[in-house]
Amino acid sequence: MSVLEMRDVVMEYRLREGLRTTRLRAVDKVSFELPPGRTIALVGQSGSGKSTIAKLLMQLERPTSGSILVDGEPMQYRGARAAAYRKAVQMVFQDPFGSLNPYHTIGHHLARPVKLHHPDFSREQVADRVAELLRRVRLDEDYVGRKPHELSGGQRQRVAIARALAPEPAILVADEPVSMLDVSIRLGVLNLLAALQREENLGVLYITHDLATARHFSDEIMVLYHGAVVEHGPADDVILNPQHEYTQLLAEAAPAPERRLAELGH
Amino acid sequence: MTLKLGVGLGIAGVIVLFGVIGPLVVGNPSTVRDMGLTGPGNGFLLGTTQTGQDVFAQLAYATRGSLIIGVVVGALTLLLSSFFGIVGAFVGGWADEAFSLFTNIMLVIPGLPLVILISSYVPNKSIWLVAAVLAITSWAGSARVLRGFTLSVRSRDYVLAAKISGEKRWRILFVEILPNLIPLLASQVVFAVIFAILGEAGLSFLGLGASGSFTWGTMLFYAQNGLALRLGAWWWFAPPGLAIALFGAALSLINFSIDEIINPKLRSQTRAERNKWSVKA
Numbered sequence: 225m226s227v228l229e230m231r232d233v234v235m236e237y238r239l240r241e242g243l244r245t246t247r248l249r250a251v252d253k254v255s256f257e258l259p260p261g262r263t264i265a266l267v268g269q270s271g272s273g274k275s276t277i278a279k280l281l282m283q284l285e286r287p288t289s290g291s292i293l294v295d296g297e298p299m300q301y302r303g304a305r306a307a308a309y310r311k312a313v314q315m316v317f318q319d320p321f322g323s324l325n326p327y328h329t330i331g332h333h334l335a336r337p338v339k340l341h342h343p344d345f346s347r348e349q350v351a352d353r354v355a356e357l358l359r360r361v362r363l364d365e366d367y368v369g370r371k372p373h374e375l376s377g378g379q380r381q382r383v384a385i386a387r388a389l390a391p392e393p394a395i396l397v398a399d400e401p402v403s404m405l406d407v408s409i410r411l412g413v414l415n416l417l418a419a420l421q422r423e424e425n426l427g428v429l430y431i432t433h434d435l436a437t438a439r440h441f442s443d444e445i446m447v448l449y450h451g452a453v454v455e456h457g458p459a460d461d462v463i464l465n466p467q468h469e470y471t472q473l474l475a476e477a478a479p480a481p482e483r484r485l486a487e488l489g490h
Numbered sequence: 491m492t493l494k495l496g497v498g499l500g501i502a503g504v505i506v507l508f509g510v511i512g513p514l515v516v517g518n519p520s521t522v523r524d525m526g527l528t529g530p531g532n533g534f535l536l537g538t539t540q541t542g543q544d545v546f547a548q549l550a551y552a553t554r555g556s557l558i559i560g561v562v563v564g565a566l567t568l569l570l571s572s573f574f575g576i577v578g579a580f581v582g583g584w585a586d587e588a589f590s591l592f593t594n595i596m597l598v599i600p601g602l603p604l605v606i607l608i609s610s611y612v613p614n615k616s617i618w619l620v621a622a623v624l625a626i627t628s629w630a631g632s633a634r635v636l637r638g639f640t641l642s643v644r645s646r647d648y649v650l651a652a653k654i655s656g657e658k659r660w661r662i663l664f665v666e667i668l669p670n671l672i673p674l675l676a677s678q679v680v681f682a683v684i685f686a687i688l689g690e691a692g693l694s695f696l697g698l699g700a701s702g703s704f705t706w707g708t709m710l711f712y713a714q715n716g717l718a719l720r721l722g723a724w725w726w727f728a729p730p731g732l733a734i735a736l737f738g739a740a741l742s743l744i745n746f747s748i749d750e751i752i753n754p755k756l757r758s759q760t761r762a763e764r765n766k767w768s769v770k771a
Contacts, residue, residue, distance in 0.1 A: 283654075284653070315651070315654055317650070319647055322647040323651055337655040337656075391655065391656075
């Protein structure tokens with residue numbers, strides 16, 4: 225399993241207002257292909273359908289029409305193929321404070337996916353794998369027995385990344401993985417993600433609204449506007465030569481010291 | 491452990507111990523003696539009733555009876571409210587709609603008329619029947635509370651993460667969701683026990699309680715029938731009344747403490763504690 229593809233995917237929600245129902249098109253004919261080892265940034269404002277695409281990929285929602293293909297085969301929601309898909313596609317959530325169960329230890333969060341992936345592992349093997357996962361995300365092994373509330377936001381997000389890596393996925397969906405973190409530790413988490421991607425040859429869908437990190441960490445950028453992809457191309461092209469007016473707006477909204485200095489120089 | 495929790499557990503513990511051990515050491519509470527209404531003393535710690543029955547022995551058996559009602563109703567309420575509240579909310583869709591509708595119907599069925607109805611069909615009501623009726627009429631409220639909280643927990647990211655990693659549905663419910671509901675369940679059960687004991691006392695006082703068994707409510711009922719208040723026989727009606735009040739207060743204190751553990755914002759601070767953090771000009 226390697227290439228993930230969305231083909232003309234449409235997702236509509238039915239909204240009920242009394243007896244009337246209206247339809248909200250959250251995702252409008254989105255198509256893209258995510259090969260291994262590549263990072264695609266999905267950029268758009270709030271409500272543009274970024275998280276809905278993540279939910280569709282995680283099988284938390286079913287598309288109204290269109291198809292999600294894995295190596296050219298349609299994705300399955302039941303049976304052995306669905307289980308294989310779930311192992312291959314993992315997700316890092318936006319909110320590190322909500323994505324870890326406050327009742328369970330860090331060890332539990334990492335051991336469960338390991339056990340689900342390797343039902344034949346002994347207790348020691350699971351513990352070894354959990355320790356290895358913690359090392360991979362640059363955390364001490366003694367975090368195993370800690371509860372989430374004892375960790376900082378950045379540490380929690382590292383645990384969430386380790387959990388996503390536990391089933392040895394081929395594709396990682398990162399839904400605004402640093403937007404809830406302090407600015408000072410964002411770069412560390414993003415560098416970690418980039419390093420892990422290179423080590424594992426992961427295909428990464430990096431969902432964000434931050435153009436600067438999107439350009440820095442991705443090969444391609446897809447701009448989403450009202451559910452539809454309005455621009456898709458190599459990262460530098462999209463940022464330096466935006467075609468769609470929404471992308472132009474977005475690019476101009478980003479702080480650019482050079483531009484400001486040039487204005488002051490006149 | 492806060493003072494509140496300590497006091498609550500202390501009082502409740504003493505009453506529970508009395509209810510468990512008391513009946514084993516006192517004499518038969520129904521023995522009629524030819525001595526009439528006598529005050530405390532003369533070998534009877536809390537005096538005797540109009541028919542010469544030992545009030546202390548009656549209180550011991552009544553404590554046991556009331557506690558049984560409380561425990562049974564607490565357990566049944568826990569089972570019914572978790573099933574209809576948590577399972578419905580977790581499964582969602584039509585199951586949730588159906589369970590929710592059923593909960594709402596049960597919520598508006600008044601307990602008292604139902605008991606009167608049942609008592610007219612069953613001449614000899616056992617303590618278990620009364621407990622069952624109280625449980626059936628009281629679980630709906632906490633089921634609604636549990637449903638709301640489960641709906642909120644169900645859509646949290648850690649539950650989605652468990653789903654994504656391929657956990658089985660029952661494991662998500664029992665391992666990921668249920669532990670987060672434990673404080674809420676505990677406080678609901680404590681409340682159900684208070685409600686049951688007070689409700690049973692009320693029913694018994696009206697003469698609708700279990701026949702042929704002792705509870706705090708039946709003691710008050712017989713004291714009322716025996717004109718204890720008018721005769722000034724405080725030793726007859728005060729002990730069961732005090733027991734109800736103390737046990738209710740103790741459980742409420744425990745309940746407040748659980749609430750404070752769930753939501754630390756409810757902890758009352760002293761003014762001095764609050765001022766410590768304020769910025770002095």
